[in-house]
Amino acid sequence: MNVFAQFLVNGIVAGSVYALIALGFALIFTASRVFHFAHGAVYTLSAFVGYSALVIFNLGTIASFASAIIIAVALGTLINEALYEPMRELGVSSFVMMICSFGLLIIITHLTAIFWGTNPVVLWRGGQETVHEFWSIRITERQLGIVGLTALLGVGLWVFFKFFRLGIAIRALGNDSELALIYGMPARKLRNISFAVGSALAGVSSLMIGFNVGIIDFNMGFDVILMATVAMIIGGLGNVSAAAGGGFILGVIQNVALWKIDSKWQMALSFSILILVLLFRPSGFFGEKQSAVGL
Amino acid sequence: MEYAIYLCTLIAIYTTLALSLNLLVGYTGLISVTQAGVYGIGAYVTALLALNVTHDLLLTMLLSASAGVAISLLVALPALRLKNEYFLIATIGFQSIIFAMFMNLDITGGPNGLYDIPDPTLFGLVIKGSASKLAIAVALALLCYFVSLRVTNSPFGRLLRAVREDQTAVASIGKSVFRIKVSVFVFSAIFAAAAGTIYVFCLKAIDPVAFTIDESIFIITLVIVGGTGSLNGSVLAAILLILLPECFKFLPIPDAVAPQLRQVFYGLLLVLFTRFRREGLVGKYQDVLK
Numbered sequence: 001m002n003v004f005a006q007f008l009v010n011g012i013v014a015g016s017v018y019a020l021i022a023l024g025f026a027l028i029f030t031a032s033r034v035f036h037f038a039h040g041a042v043y044t045l046s047a048f049v050g051y052s053a054l055v056i057f058n059l060g061t062i063a064s065f066a067s068a069i070i071i072a073v074a075l076g077t078l079i080n081e082a083l084y085e086p087m088r089e090l091g092v093s094s095f096v097m098m099i100c101s102f103g104l105l106i107i108i109t110h111l112t113a114i115f116w117g118t119n120p121v122v123l124w125r126g127g128q129e130t131v132h133e134f135w136s137i138r139i140t141e142r143q144l145g146i147v148g149l150t151a152l153l154g155v156g157l158w159v160f161f162k163f164f165r166l167g168i169a170i171r172a173l174g175n176d177s178e179l180a181l182i183y184g185m186p187a188r189k190l191r192n193i194s195f196a197v198g199s200a201l202a203g204v205s206s207l208m209i210g211f212n213v214g215i216i217d218f219n220m221g222f223d224v225i226l227m228a229t230v231a232m233i234i235g236g237l238g239n240v241s242a243a244a245g246g247g248f249i250l251g252v253i254q255n256v257a258l259w260k261i262d263s264k265w266q267m268a269l270s271f272s273i274l275i276l277v278l279l280f281r282p283s284g285f286f287g288e289k290q291s292a293v294g295l
Numbered sequence: 296m297e298y299a300i301y302l303c304t305l306i307a308i309y310t311t312l313a314l315s316l317n318l319l320v321g322y323t324g325l326i327s328v329t330q331a332g333v334y335g336i337g338a339y340v341t342a343l344l345a346l347n348v349t350h351d352l353l354l355t356m357l358l359s360a361s362a363g364v365a366i367s368l369l370v371a372l373p374a375l376r377l378k379n380e381y382f383l384i385a386t387i388g389f390q391s392i393i394f395a396m397f398m399n400l401d402i403t404g405g406p407n408g409l410y411d412i413p414d415p416t417l418f419g420l421v422i423k424g425s426a427s428k429l430a431i432a433v434a435l436a437l438l439c440y441f442v443s444l445r446v447t448n449s450p451f452g453r454l455l456r457a458v459r460e461d462q463t464a465v466a467s468i469g470k471s472v473f474r475i476k477v478s479v480f481v482f483s484a485i486f487a488a489a490a491g492t493i494y495v496f497c498l499k500a501i502d503p504v505a506f507t508i509d510e511s512i513f514i515i516t517l518v519i520v521g522g523t524g525s526l527n528g529s530v531l532a533a534i535l536l537i538l539l540p541e542c543f544k545f546l547p548i549p550d551a552v553a554p555q556l557r558q559v560f561y562g563l564l565l566v567l568f569t570r571f572r573r574e575g576l577v578g579k580y581q582d583v584l585k
Contacts, residue, residue: 083570094380095380095383096573097569099519099569103561103562103566104566107563110555110559111559114559118551226387229384264395265395267391268392271391271392274385275373275385275389278377278381278384279376
């Protein structure tokens, strides 16, 4: 029982990592209906900028987070302004934007590799770490921090999208952008805000996760964004906090499965879940009613 | 000279892969990310047959293509029920699952892959030397080109174009859009898997890294740069995208950076073409990628 509980707790910690990145990804999706894969590149680049500020230039933790967030916000809004918005004006489908986003993910990922090298770099050497024990289940202070931050952001965004005018406006925009325009909503501005906030979340979470793992590498965004996609779909599209829920579910399933299945099959397992959800429950576990099925 | 033959072989293989995917993209408007996986299935089946059973070229190619078809049906039957973006994400899922199998199963040799693969035989004659293997690769690419041309100009090709233009209209005259899409998928898988056979016999060793999701995206890049629905475009794109990065060799770039720069170049093309020229280099059907 205790082993199972430990796997469960590990799953929640791993899940909050997916949830953190999925929150920003889903926020952007909710506003723009674009699968913004380049979000993974924003995540990677901001981690490396934070690393440079902290380790290379020795500016301290606050400056490290600040620079990561600034670069993430700048890059995220730039991508929207320079690519998605002009494509949207031309009437290009979000399907093509998604492919464009893939190209961007490749470009930024490999540029990061050119500037910072292909070897992983050490962000945080660790050191004394407080370990809490609850009924013989171990969890470190930093892991608690990540879970707490994710829960806070998940609940905060749920409140924001449920009760605040701006949040409701962004949801309305995602549901029907033409109707939103007819009602005179500043659609482009709202989308830019969503890209900025979503990217800022990527900036924070990349460093948080970097501190937890200790090392970062140029490829970190690629798998993470795929897992965020899985998290968002199993959580349910169109509901930002549901993506966090999806992240937790994914993390827990992956870790509890470690009991029986070798860790090398984790990716395959996650995608099998994704395919099953797409086929049998396209609206996800907590999402709005909508269908991915059709010609 | 040996290197030039190697490059030409690569061009022939990627031409086959791009043509096979182009039929799918150009005529159903669906982009599959599983192409590298199907290509890999063809390669692994060929390698295993050549090591254990037979290295007859035509026989291995036939069996590999059958395996490719089987896998692609497994992908297509569920995935084709999904709409654009969800279809693409589901195929990313299948690609990752297939890759995990290459990487983790014992029979595929894990991360080391399979090596010491014998030369193929054709009608009892052993095919040695890279030049004659190049000839086989080119023959497959030509076959793929002319079959695609024949298919697209046939009554079935008209039906495919109709599916591309207006699915509802096709469905309304009693044709099954789903069945048409599945047959294109199968057709596409046959040539992708056959390209895998050629790849194995030319390189005589395979490892899973050749069949990653990046490889799938590269094949998609070829189709988009060439032009969706344009067979000539896919051939041109394969030639250009294999040869152009070779020019980096003449620039003063450190060796470690060159492969990264190559990826940046491919990514840049994908972004620029989806943003500014969705009809590709020679395509005319802009409406497929609208």
